[in-house]
Every structure is written in C-alpha cells, then in structure tokens.
Amino acid sequence: MSPPVKLIGSFGSPLVHRAEVALRLKGVAYEFIHEDLENKSELLLKHNPIYKKVPVLLHGDRTVCESLIIVEYVDEAFEGPPLLPSDPYDCAAARFWANFMDQKCRKPFWLSLWMEGEVQKGFMMETKENLALLEAQLGGKRFFGGDSIGYLDIALSGLAHWIGVLEEVTGVILVGDEYPALRRWANEYTSDEAVKQCLPSRDHLAAYFTANKDKLKMMAIAMLHQ
Amino acid sequence: MSPPVKLLGTFSSGFSRRAEAALRLKGVPYELIQEDLSNKSELLLMHNPIHKKVPVLLHGDRAVCESLVIVEYIDEAFDGPPLLPIDPFDRATARFWARFIDDKCSTSFWLSLWTEGEVQKGFVKEFKQNLALLETQIKGKRFFGGDTVGYLDIAASGIAHWLPVFEEVASVRLVTDAEYPDLCRWAKEYTSHETIKESLPEREKLLAIFTAKKDFFMSTVKSMVPK
Numbered sequence: 001m002s003p004p005v006k007l008i009g010s011f012g013s014p015l016v017h018r019a020e021v022a023l024r025l026k027g028v029a030y031e032f033i034h035e036d037l038e039n040k041s042e043l044l045l046k047h048n049p050i051y052k053k054v055p056v057l058l059h060g061d062r063t064v065c066e067s068l069i070i071v072e073y074v075d076e077a078f079e080g081p082p083l084l085p086s087d088p089y090d091c092a093a094a095r096f097w098a099n100f101m102d103q104k105c106r107k108p109f110w111l112s113l114w115m116e117g118e119v120q121k122g123f124m125m126e127t128k129e130n131l132a133l134l135e136a137q138l139g140g141k142r143f144f145g146g147d148s149i150g151y152l153d154i155a156l157s158g159l160a161h162w163i164g165v166l167e168e169v170t171g172v173i174l175v176g177d178e179y180p181a182l183r184r185w186a187n188e189y190t191s192d193e194a195v196k197q198c199l200p201s202r203d204h205l206a207a208y209f210t211a212n213k214d215k216l217k218m219m220a221i222a223m224l225h226q
Numbered sequence: 227m228s229p230p231v232k233l234l235g236t237f238s239s240g241f242s243r244r245a246e247a248a249l250r251l252k253g254v255p256y257e258l259i260q261e262d263l264s265n266k267s268e269l270l271l272m273h274n275p276i277h278k279k280v281p282v283l284l285h286g287d288r289a290v291c292e293s294l295v296i297v298e299y300i301d302e303a304f305d306g307p308p309l310l311p312i313d314p315f316d317r318a319t320a321r322f323w324a325r326f327i328d329d330k331c332s333t334s335f336w337l338s339l340w341t342e343g344e345v346q347k348g349f350v351k352e353f354k355q356n357l358a359l360l361e362t363q364i365k366g367k368r369f370f371g372g373d374t375v376g377y378l379d380i381a382a383s384g385i386a387h388w389l390p391v392f393e394e395v396a397s398v399r400l401v402t403d404a405e406y407p408d409l410c411r412w413a414k415e416y417t418s419h420e421t422i423k424e425s426l427p428e429r430e431k432l433l434a435i436f437t438a439k440k441d442f443f444m445s446t447v448k449s450m451v452p453k
Contacts (some may be wrong), residue, residue, distance in 0.1 A: 050326065050359065064318045066325060076314035088302035092290045099292060100276065133276065 002078075003060025005030040008044055010037050010054050010198045012208055014158035015067040019055040020198035021154055023069040026080035045112045068098055071154055097137060097144070098155035105130045107223055109163065113170045114220035120172075131179055134159070138181045142188060153189055160186040165202050169209040228304075229286025231256040234270050236263060237427050238435050240384040241293040242281040246425040247380045248297040253305035294324055297380055310377045320370070323363055324381035327447040331356045333450070335389065339396040350400065357406055360385070364408045368415060379416055386413035387426050394444075395436045 007023065007030050009016035021048040023030050025136070035044055035054050047063045048056045057073065064073045073224065075083040085091050108126040115123060134156070144152035153160075164186065167173050168182055175182055189195060233249065233256050235242030249256050261270055261280050273289040274282045283299065285291040301309040310317050334353040341349055360382070364370055370378035385401070385423045390413075393399055403410045416422055436443070 050330075059315075062315045064315070064322075066322055069318050069321045069325070072321065073314055073318040076317060088299050089285075089288050089290070091302060092299040095295045095298065096290070096292055099295070104276070186233050 003020055003062075005139065006033055006048070006058040007031070008033045008035050008041075008056040008058070010035045011037070012205055013054060014162050015053075016055040016148050017157055017161075017198055017200075018067040019057060019070040019074070021149075021157065021195055022074040022083060024194040024198055025083065025149060026074055026078045028074065028078050028080070030082055049118050064108055068102075068151075071151060075187060081148065081160075082150075083145075083154065089114065094150065094152040094155075097134070100130075100133075101156055101159070105134075105159075109174060110223060111220055112174060113166050113172050114217050115224070116219070119224070124174075127174055131175060131182065134182050135179045140181070143173070147196070149189065149192060153185075157195075160189040161199055161202075162205065164210060165205040169213070232259055232284040233257070234259050234267075234273070234282040234284070235280045238432055239280055240388045241279075243425050244293040244380050244383060245281040245283055245296045245300070246382060247375075247422055248300040248309060250378075250421050251309060251375060252300055252303050252304045253263050254300065254306070254435075260264060264300060280349060289446050294377075296326070297377060301377070307374065308376075309371075309380070311371065320376065320378040320381075322376055323360070323370070326356070326359070327385070329379055331360070332384070335392075335400070337447055337450060338400060339392055339398055340444045345379065345451060350398075353400060354405075357401065357409065360391075361406050361409050363417050364412045366408075369412065375416065375419055375422060379412075379422075383416065383422075385409070386416040387429075388432070389433045391436055394433060395440055 005023065005028055007016070007019055009020065010033060011034070020030075020032070033043065035041060037054070040052060043054060044054065044056060047058065048054075048065045051065060053065075055065075055067055055070060057070045059077065060071075064070050071083060085094060105127075108123045108130060111123040112120060112127045133154075143149050144156065159182070163174055167175070175186070177183070190199060231249065231254055233242070233245055235245065235258060237260065246256075246258070259269065261267060263280070266278060270280065270282060271278060273284065274280075274291045277291060279291070281293055281296060281368075283296045285303065290296050295331075297309060311320060331353065334349055335354055337349040338346060338353045363378075369375050370382060389401060393401070401409065401413075417426060
C-alpha cells in the first residue's frame with residue numbers, strides 16, 4: 001500500500017490549490033493539514049526550513065516543497081491521468097509558460113490591481129501584453145493542456161479564479177472582453193468537478209481580500225520597491 | 227534522421243553553457259550560434275521574443291527557451307545517459323535545489339560581490355548560509371547526481387566555474403576549501419570531467435571579459451539593494 005499523503009496548506013492560497021488539484025486529478029487520497037501562517041507550526045518549519053511556506057507535500061517520509069515541483073512530483077509518483085504532456089516539446093512549452101506566469105505576470109497583475117495613477121497604467125500595459133500572450137497560447141483549445149486539465153492549467157489557475165475575485169474587490173478589470181479564450185477557459189477550469197472540490201469559495205476570498213485591503217496595498221507597495 | 231540542433235548562446239554566459247553541457251553529455255551534435263547581446267539578432271528576437279535572452283535551443287522548427295527548461299527538454303527528447311534521476315522524489319529534489327541556486331544563491335552571491343561595508347556583510351552571511359545548505363547536499367557524493375554528472379550538477383555549474391572568476395574580479399573570497407570542502411571537491415571533479423570541460427569557457431578569457439565589465443556589474447546592484 002502506498003505511504004500516506006499529507007498536504008500542509010492554508011486557506012485561499014492559489015499555490016496550495018495547485019498542489020491540491022494535482023492530487024485530486026490523479027485521484028490520490030490525502031490529509032489536508034491547515035497551517036496558520038501567522039503562527040507557523042513546528043511541522044512546517046521542520047519540513048520547509050528554507051522558505052517556511054506552503055504548500056508542503058508529505059508522502060511517507062518524503063517532503064516536497066514548491067507548488068510546481070509538487071505538481072510534477074504528484075504526476076510522476078502516482079498513477080492516474082498524466083498532468084504533463086508526453087511530448088518533450090509540449091512539456092518544455094508548458095514549463096516555459098508556467099515560469100512566465102510566476103516570474104513575469106505575478107508582479108504586474110498584482111500592481112495593476114492595487115496601484116493607482118501613472119504607476120498603475122504602466123503595469124496595466126504590461127499585464128495586457130502578458131494576457132495577450134496567454135490568450136494566444138490557449139487559442140481554440142478547451143484547456144492549455146488540450147482536452148483535459150494539465151500542468152499549465154494548474155500553474156495558471158490563479159488567473160482562472162483568484163484574479164476574478166480581486167477584480168471585484170478592487171474594481172479593476174484585468175481579464176476583459178478582449179480575452180474571450182481566457183474568459184471561457186476560466187469558466188471551464190473552475191467548473192471542473194475535481195477543481196471545484198479544492199477551490200476556495202468566491203465569497204470567502206472576497207471577504208478576506210476586502211477585510212485586508214490595507215495590508216494588500218502595503219504588500220503591493222513593497223513589491224514595487226523590490 | 228533527427229532534425230538539426232542549433233544553440234543560440236554566448237561565450238561567457240553560464241546559462242548558455244548549461245545547455246551546451248546537456249547536449250554534450252547526451253552526445254547530441256549541435257551548431258553553436260554566437261549571439262552579440264549588445265546587438266541582438268533577428269534569429270534571437272524571433273525565437274525568444276518574450277525574454278530576448280540566451281540560451282535558445284532550436285531543434286528543427288522547435289524553439290526552447292530558459293536554460294533549465296532546455297536541459298530537461300534535451301534529457302527527454304534525445305537518447306543517451308539520463309540527466310535527471312529516475313526516481314520521482316530524487317527528481318523533485320534536484321528541481322528544488324536547482325531553483326534554490328537560481329532564486330536564492332545567485333542573488334545573494336551577486337550582492338555579496340558588489341556591495342560594501344555592513345550591507346555587504348549581510349549578503350555574505352546570507353550567501354554563506356545558502357552555500358552551507360548546498361554543502362550538505364553534496365556531502366559523500368561524487369556529483370549531485372550521484373556517480374555521474376546530472377541535472378543538478380549542470381544547474382550548479384556556475385558555482386564550479388564562474389564563481390571563482392567573479393571572486394577574483396571583485397577581490398572577494400567566499401568559497402574556501404576549509405569552509406566548504408565537499409563543494410570545492412565537487413567543483414574540481416565537475417570542471418575536470420572529460421565531457422563537461424569541453425563545454426566550459428577558458429578561465430583566462432572569462433576573467434578578461436568580466437574584469438572589463440566590473441564597473442557595469444557594480445552598477446547593477448544599486449537597483450537590487452532594498453532601500
């Protein structure tokens with residue numbers, strides 16, 4: 001029998017969602033250990049001493065950190081429908097665009113939502129360029145992975161669900177009508193049965209973001225100066 | 227017959243040389259196209275429009291960008307000795323430490339070289355903590371990959387070959403045999419490896435290039451140091 005699987009995570013984190021959805025898509029049973037990030041547990045600090053962040057996957061006595069590394073691990077360690085494409089070139093493309101999301105998109109998205117004036121305009125331009133590239137990548141496909149959800153859909157899941165909630169809370173639209181493929185994809189992704197089971201509710205997320213508006217604005221300002 | 231393989235790269239780029247190391251270890255013949263980064267070619271801009279950086283691997287009509295994505299592509303697309311471990315957990319571990327090197331080590335290293343005074347002391351402390359973690363990963367092993375050179379050795383190649391050159395240019399000594407005996411031993415093994423050494427730029431030429439760029443390097447940290 002396979003060793004038990006546990007996932008250390010926190011409510012509302014899009015990175016934790018990546019790990020959870022990978023487990024659910026592969027049909028892997030797991031125990032979710034809820035972490036209070038304001039008061040980090042011994043378990044988290046022991047298993048992720050370098051970054052002290054969630055998600056952390058515990059598989060028997062193995063520990064895997066970093067959301068996308070966890071997704072690849074889950075794909076390789078367990079049976080079930082493949083998350084990464086079988087063709088090496090498609091694999092490379094998926095990894096490239098996942099890196100693009102994390103390294104190029106995250107900051108402009110965040111600052112477009114929380115900044116104002118000329119600063120916001122600059123990041124909005126960058127955001128729109130990034131979204132246009134993703135729109136082109138999706139093209140007419142149901143998912144970035146093709147007919148079924150794959151690694152890149154999972155990597156971009158923040159765009160499918162969290163961005164929409166943030167748009168409501170801030171009143172700033174990022175993924176407008178000029179991105180019909182991305183909007184359709186976001187609906188498809190968030191309607192998937194396996195995805196729905198590990199997606200934090202829009203209401204809960206909206207309440208959290210609204211209650212923490214000042215803190216999130218401060219985070220954006222800090223990000224601006226990094 | 228497999229489509230031709232070309233690599234857009236530069237002489238001194240450690241990232242570019244990662245791709246070359248992978249191609250050579252897999253025994254894949256390739257044509258190296260030297261890129262002048264101060265005057266980027268149409269070929270580069272066409273195949274890496276987003277980042278406009280080297281390396282870019284061209285395999286027939288396919289273009290692959292990002293050095294570690296290229297290394298994994300080479301591993302998967304061509305026959306030859308595996309670069310990544312077989313076991314999923316070992317693969318996850320290799321990917322984790324490669325990312326650690328690129329995200330945490332390289333930044334703290336760069337800032338340790340080109341800052342001064344108390345600010346520098348802080349970055350040196352951070353970099354040494356990062357090195358200590360890598361030291362634990364290589365302890366007792368010939369290579370990060372085990373008995374043979376693998377993905378993580380390639381990812382760490384900057385530490386083996388480029389780091390000592392930067393240390394000399396900046397007149398800073400960070401990686402000593404006394405403090406990091408296993409890492410230093412690995413660096414010697416890696417840079418003298420029969421296949422790897424063919425992928426490395428000559429040290430003296432690297433030193434000349436980096437010495438000439440010292441002022442530019444120093445200017446890069448100004449925007450990186452938090453206010």
